[in-house]
Amino acid sequence: MRRMVARPGNRHQARLLRLLRDEGPRSRAELTDAVDLSKSKVADELDRLVELGLVEGGGLAASRGGRRSPIVRIARHVHFVGIDIGATSVDVAVFDGELALLGHLAEPADVRDGPERVLDLALEMVAELRKQGLAPEVHGAGVGVPGPVSFRDGAPFAPPIMPGWNKYPVREALSQVLGCPVLVDNDVNIMALGEHHAGLAKQVDDFLFVKIGTGIGCGIFVEGRVHRGVTGSAGDIGHIAVEDDGPTCACGNTGCLEALFSGPALARDATTAATAGQSAFLARRLDEAGALTAFDVADAAAAGDQAAIAMVRDGGRRVGKVLAGLVSILNPGLIVIGGGVSRVGHALLAEIRGVVYRQSLPLATGNLPIVVSELGDQAGVTGAARMISDHVFQAE
Numbered sequence: 001m002r003r004m005v006a007r008p009g010n011r012h013q014a015r016l017l018r019l020l021r022d023e024g025p026r027s028r029a030e031l032t033d034a035v036d037l038s039k040s041k042v043a044d045e046l047d048r049l050v051e052l053g054l055v056e057g058g059g060l061a062a063s064r065g066g067r068r069s070p071i072v073r074i075a076r077h078v079h080f081v082g083i084d085i086g087a088t089s090v091d092v093a094v095f096d097g098e099l100a101l102l103g104h105l106a107e108p109a110d111v112r113d114g115p116e117r118v119l120d121l122a123l124e125m126v127a128e129l130r131k132q133g134l135a136p137e138v139h140g141a142g143v144g145v146p147g148p149v150s151f152r153d154g155a156p157f158a159p160p161i162m163p164g165w166n167k168y169p170v171r172e173a174l175s176q177v178l179g180c181p182v183l184v185d186n187d188v189n190i191m192a193l194g195e196h197h198a199g200l201a202k203q204v205d206d207f208l209f210v211k212i213g214t215g216i217g218c219g220i221f222v223e224g225r226v227h228r229g230v231t232g233s234a235g236d237i238g239h240i241a242v243e244d245d246g247p248t249c250a251c252g253n254t255g256c257l258e259a260l261f262s263g264p265a266l267a268r269d270a271t272t273a274a275t276a277g278q279s280a281f282l283a284r285r286l287d288e289a290g291a292l293t294a295f296d297v298a299d300a301a302a303a304g305d306q307a308a309i310a311m312v313r314d315g316g317r318r319v320g321k322v323l324a325g326l327v328s329i330l331n332p333g334l335i336v337i338g339g340g341v342s343r344v345g346h347a348l349l350a351e352i353r354g355v356v357y358r359q360s361l362p363l364a365t366g367n368l369p370i371v372v373s374e375l376g377d378q379a380g381v382t383g384a385a386r387m388i389s390d391h392v393f394q395a396e
């Protein structure tokens with residue numbers, strides 16, 4: 001059921017579409033002012049976009065003296081889908097052509113169940129949103145997965161925590177069912193893009209987005225774009241060695257940052273502390289619940305439990321050391337911390353800030369806020385939709 005999705009015919013049309021996406025409905029006169037093209041050229045390009053079904057009329061603007069200029073907007077039938085596949089959950093959301101969120105579903109899922117089951121679930125969630133009348137037509141879908149992605153191939157590449165996904169053609173599989181263009185990227189990159197589009201990194205062109213969850217990764221924004229590197233693995237900081245030895249990581253090495261500090265690592269250390277008699281708080285929780293998670297460590301730290309506070313500080317120090325190195329290399333203007341473990345609380349943020357500010361040069365940290373994301377679960381789906389809309393609103 002693959003069919004053609006209309007795309008702009010040249011870069012002027014692409015620019016007009018992105019303006020209308022980001023700024024909302026505008027009069028033809030305002031658009032002419034914004035793009036520095038002649039009035040007749042803008043009129044021609046807009047007429048063509050109306051013919052393509054990407055733009056539609058929206059009444060008349062208030063008079064600026066003389067004739068009232070007709071308003072245009074992204075056509076109401078244009079919709080984008082954002083899919084954020086995490087290690088333990090799938091989020092799917094539908095957006096209109098201006099990237100306003102229309103509907104959002106989240107389901108628990110285990111990425112280790114493999115691509116067929118997880119992608120089937122994601123497609124069922126898209127179908128559910130469409131059944132609610134939210135996206136009769138889909139013009140593109142963006143997808144994030146929790147591992148390294150060959151962006152060119154639209155497929156995961158040797159992902160440590162995604163058995164069965166290596167080189168699985170995620171882009172082709174979804175594109176065939178949805179009948180629209182699909183792009184696939186690492187989940188951290190799409191979260192960074194979401195922060196840039198609608199979060200704390202709006203208006204910041206050089207920043208780092210650090211996700212601390214089941215794994216640890218970093219989305220790197222340089223000059224307003226995701227920096228993916230030659231093969232798409234830039235920012236994979238979870239596997240930087242921060243100790244000479246330590247627990248074996250999912251990637252097979254030892255001493256990796258994410259083997260020492262991530263959701264599962266915190267749960268493991270909390271269980272050890274509870275059973276070794278180092279934390280009465282965690283021992284009680286373990287007794288009650290039968291297992292511990294990173295959130296028990298957060299609760300324990302908030303209650304003043306010394307063992308839990310030490311775990312959070314050690315983790316923050318290790319993350320901070322890696323970030324201090326990145327700050328020296330990239331000189332970002334902002335660092336946003338996200339992912340489930342970022343909710344561990346202030347002790348983590350304080351430790352990361354302390355290490356980064358101490359270990360980087362003053363010129364690099366003089367104006368470097370380090371903050372916790374406010375978008376939460378919306379960062380990924382928003383970034384995924386933004387990624388595919390950039391692609392669709394681009395001249396072929």
Ligand SMILES: [Zn+2]
Pocket residue numbers: 238239249250251252253256259
């Ligand atoms: Zn590793």
